[in-house]
Amino acid sequence: MFPVELDNVTVAYHKKPVLQDISLQVPEGKLIGIIGPNGAGKSTLIKTILGLVPRASGDISIYGKDYKDQRTRIGYVPQRGSVDWDFPTSPLDVVLMGRYGRIGLLKRPKKADVEMAKAALTKVGMHDYAKRQISQLSGGQQQRVFLARALCQNADIYFMDEPFAGVDAATERAIMTLLAELKEKGKTVLVVHHDLQTAEDYFDWILLLHLRKIAFGPTENVFTIENLQKTYGGRLTFLKDKVLAEGHKE
Amino acid sequence: MSFEAWIIATGVLVGVSCGLIGTFLVLRSMAMLADAISHTVLLGIVGAFLVTGSLDGIYMFIGAAATGLLTAFLVQLLHSKGVQSDAAIGVVFTSLFAIGVILLSVYGANVHLDIEHSLMGEIAFVPWNTVTVFGVDIGPKAFWMLASVLVLNVVLISVCYKEFKIASFDPQMALALGIPVLLIHYVQMGMLSLTTVASFDSVGAVLVVAMLIVPPAAAHLLTDRLLYMLILSALIGGLSAVMGYFFATWLNVSISGAMAAMTGVCYASAFLFSPANGVITKKLRTLNMQKERAG
16 A cells, blocks of 8 residues: 555646646655656645645545545645744744644643654754744754654654755755654655755655656656656756766766 | 723723734734724624614624624635635625615614714713613623623633644644644634624724734734733733723823724834834844943
8 A cells, every 4th residue: 555645636726737637656665855846836736635735636545545534644844934933932832733633622732742842852953942932043943843843743654845945054964864764764755855956865766747747756767867858848957967967977 | 880990891801802812813914804804793783783673782792703704704715716815805894894884874873873983982881881680780781791702712712722823823734734724713703703893882893903903913022922922912902901091081082092092002112122022122232232342
């Protein structure tokens, strides 16, 4: 059974299709990069799987069942810019929100939940910031808080929307270590990513997306000039570098 | 209790209940929706009067809750069809309010419910309209309506605190976790409608917006924890009511107007002197630092 399976999924926004006929069988225990140009539907794909965006047609299953029955098996890291960081709360409180799904409606967090949130903060190197105001954090620190929150969800599948966007080098390394650890534990991680330079090194598998699925498979098979040109329409200067580099290898 | 005490107590209840529900509106950037609902509630009150022929508290509550939720629902509907949210709010509330005004001018001529009263309120008349329970006069109707709404607000906020918090901070995450974000939205809109209608008699449709928005905005400048923001917002709302009353009697001006003006004074003080973010506090801190460096 696949962690995530999509069968002919189409999503439309005001009648304009933003994702068309996507079929995927995501393998277990892989680090998967979702890559494509701006407006290719990368975030939409994640949000559709999570039920945040309605789909026009197609089926989605998480370990063979409907998403609604599998919520606790899924961890989510939304885009950092999607929330108001002036909200009056602390990093510890934000991380604790990762437990809300398991705590249940109208019940209060227990001591064990708080301990777990603290452990997750320590894991991302943010222990000393637990009680700060979230607006005082740098972009990289905010991203780490979001990652800690997802860790708290204790999930089997993780969806991360641009976790590497606008973070410092230290955070980038911290995220990579974390992703490697998750993989080691057999978790499946899907990451929306837009930096082609690093994509090849970061991910085992890659999904190239541009409204449709261009290619999906192990990085070495998928990350080819031909596929990238299909995805980006040959606009990227990166492609030239890659062509040069590959020419060099040969 | 003296008339004066009842007026102040009623004003404080307005400030406290509005300050609590207003906090979530400010945090969700929905101040405009408060403005909208405070106006469409007029249609609810007029509608309730036309249907039941009475201005009794309970019918007003039902009418107001219904139109408040209708407003929230229509705004949501237009927005989901691609209309910008500010335009959606503008279209819905002006239309519903206009219907209310027309109905009021046609059928309401011989009722004590005039337009000026609905817009500005008249808290000075509150002590005359009292409730009698088992033959005992227990005080103004407005006071008891507000007290019930305040209890309801406090209970709902404490029971749903965690859900209200995540739905305000990160609605997408909340949805992904299976928290009923839309239901929470309508619960809050219901609370807002009830709070507005209960405050209606005292401060009216326009000034209630000041009570809903300004104290939470001031509290936001003073703290970085949600719980303290709720408490501070309620305190500032209550304090503005007390200050407003004495200011109004001193200068012999409109009490509800003075109360609303005092929320503005509180906001200005927070803006200038807030320990963390105040404009003047920051200036002084820089000056001190410069002095220390020079010394």
